[in-house]
Amino acid sequence: MNAVGEIRRSQQKPKRSSPSVYSGERPGRILAQFIAKVLKPKGLQGRCITCELFIICILTIMLKTAASLSRLGTESAFEVLARAQALMAQGKDIINLGIGQPDFKTPDHIVQAGIKALQDGHHGYTPANGIAPLRQAVAQDLERRHGAPVDPDCVVVVPGGKPTMFFAVLMFGEPGAEILYPNPGFPIYESVIKFSGATPIPYALQEDNDFAFDADQVLAKITPATRLIIINSPANPTGGVTPKTEIDKLVAGLAKHPHVALLSDEIYSQMLYGGRTHTSLLTYPEIRDRLIMLDGWSKTYAMTGWRLGYAVWPKALVADVTRLCINDHSCVNAAAQYAGLAALTGPQDAVAEMMVAFDQRRQLIVQALNSLPGVSCVDASGAFYAFPNIKATGMTSRQAQDLFLNEANVATISGTSFGAWGEGYVRFSYANSAQNIERAIERIRKVMK
Numbered sequence: 001m002n003a004v005g006e007i008r009r010s011q012q013k014p015k016r017s018s019p020s021v022y023s024g025e026r027p028g029r030i031l032a033q034f035i036a037k038v039l040k041p042k043g044l045q046g047r048c049i050t051c052e053l054f055i056i057c058i059l060t061i062m063l064k065t066a067a068s069l070s071r072l073g074t075e076s077a078f079e080v081l082a083r084a085q086a087l088m089a090q091g092k093d094i095i096n097l098g099i100g101q102p103d104f105k106t107p108d109h110i111v112q113a114g115i116k117a118l119q120d121g122h123h124g125y126t127p128a129n130g131i132a133p134l135r136q137a138v139a140q141d142l143e144r145r146h147g148a149p150v151d152p153d154c155v156v157v158v159p160g161g162k163p164t165m166f167f168a169v170l171m172f173g174e175p176g177a178e179i180l181y182p183n184p185g186f187p188i189y190e191s192v193i194k195f196s197g198a199t200p201i202p203y204a205l206q207e208d209n210d211f212a213f214d215a216d217q218v219l220a221k222i223t224p225a226t227r228l229i230i231i232n233s234p235a236n237p238t239g240g241v242t243p244k245t246e247i248d249k250l251v252a253g254l255a256k257h258p259h260v261a262l263l264s265d266e267i268y269s270q271m272l273y274g275g276r277t278h279t280s281l282l283t284y285p286e287i288r289d290r291l292i293m294l295d296g297w298s299k300t301y302a303m304t305g306w307r308l309g310y311a312v313w314p315k316a317l318v319a320d321v322t323r324l325c326i327n328d329h330s331c332v333n334a335a336a337q338y339a340g341l342a343a344l345t346g347p348q349d350a351v352a353e354m355m356v357a358f359d360q361r362r363q364l365i366v367q368a369l370n371s372l373p374g375v376s377c378v379d380a381s382g383a384f385y386a387f388p389n390i391k392a393t394g395m396t397s398r399q400a401q402d403l404f405l406n407e408a409n410v411a412t413i414s415g416t417s418f419g420a421w422g423e424g425y426v427r428f429s430y431a432n433s434a435q436n437i438e439r440a441i442e443r444i445r446k447v448m449k
């Protein structure tokens with residue numbers, strides 16, 4: 001190209017490759033220029049982290065992302081997992097009692113069904129709400145377990161338990177609306193309520209009530225602005241199980257508030273100990289037209305990484321939630337759905353074996369925690385979490401979490417990661433071997449001296 005051609009070319013406006021709304025290119029260039037022109041000549045590149053972070057913050061502000069993004073919280077278990085993994089990469093022997101996932105492998109017949117689905121050519125999209133045989137199997141499983149009839153057309157299969165809570169909150173949450181949720185509770189509830197613009201209204205789960213919810217307390221928080229109540233039993237992080245009498249009372253009280261919908265998170269419905277029973281909200285026909293009942297495969301069948309869950313929706317909301325699915329993820333991957341079908345229709349022995357192991361570990365950890373100075377732990381009756389009270393140690397929950405991780409090499413989760421009313425507690429997941437649980441508690445005992 002000659003010199004004139006060069007000049008013309010340089011005068012041409014750069015072409016936009018696409019009408020993208022993403023404006024990150026420009027701030028990225030500014031940061032690169034700042035590093036090249038200011039930090040590099042002074043030999044500060046890569047050293048002046050504060051300067052670089054400051055610039056990144058300024059640039060992030062310049063990107064003008066939606067305000068709602070700053071209201072979105074997180075699940076600290078994933079952050080603790082990342083920190084624990086970073087420490088492991090440094091050669092530290094970390095015992096992970098932080099993350100809430102079974103340490104068992106997915107039972108082999110389920111894995112084989114997933115493999116077979118791929119080999120049989122199930123590689124394409126499926127109906128957005130899930131393949132028909134899977135929705136039928138879910139309905140039959142629920143009828144078998146809870147004795148309540150379920151219409152397979154009201155079952156919507158999604159990638160895990162979380163999408164149902166996100167969709168339910170998006171459906172009912174907006175500025176001016178109020179949504180009730182448990183505190184301490186699964187952190188995603190509060191996070192997505194805030195994201196939706198609705199006002200989060202916590203109700204307390206208290207140790208002196210074995211962390212069951214108190215129906216009167218929940219009902220007393222209902223106002224004309226209340227759109228949705230979230231309940232969770234068996235509960236994360238407390239392991240609490242709400243008795244049927246309290247659920248009866250809640251449902252009876254809801255008769256006076258026909259404008260209020262209910263999201264019942266029953267993902268731990270098969271994880272109960274000490275003769276406890278689960279009362280599904282599906283067994284109350286009077287609220288079926290406003291009940292979203294969430295359950296799934298992650299915990300019961302050790303399938304957290306498969307990303308498979310479902311909810312039974314009120315008939316009137318099925319079309320709306322299906323549109324949310326189509327907009328969000330189209331459908332759940334086909335092989336995972338066939339694996340889920342095998343899980344529900346195949347032998348249940350592996351589930352029973354897991355529960356025997358969890359129960360032994362539960363008894364072990366509760367007893368061991370109660371032997372620590374300043375620690376007391378109620379007899380957790382569901383899920384796979386112990387939620388000891390550490391107030392008498394004089395530490396905050398966060399200090400305890402940091403001490404246990406940094407000094408004892410044991411990952412746990414601060415109670416405040418589950419809401420402000422989790423202060424004074426720490427969550428221990430006993431989805432780890434009995435041997436590791438014993439080792440973890442002994443290490444903690446040493447650093448608490």
Ligand SMILES: Cc1ncc(COP(=O)(O)O)c(C=O)c1O
Pocket residue numbers: 100159160161162163186232235236265267296298304308309
């Ligand atoms: C109470 C509760 N609900 C839902 C979920 C989400 O499950 P999934 O991993 O299937 O999204 C969890 C996961 O920890 C949970 O504790």
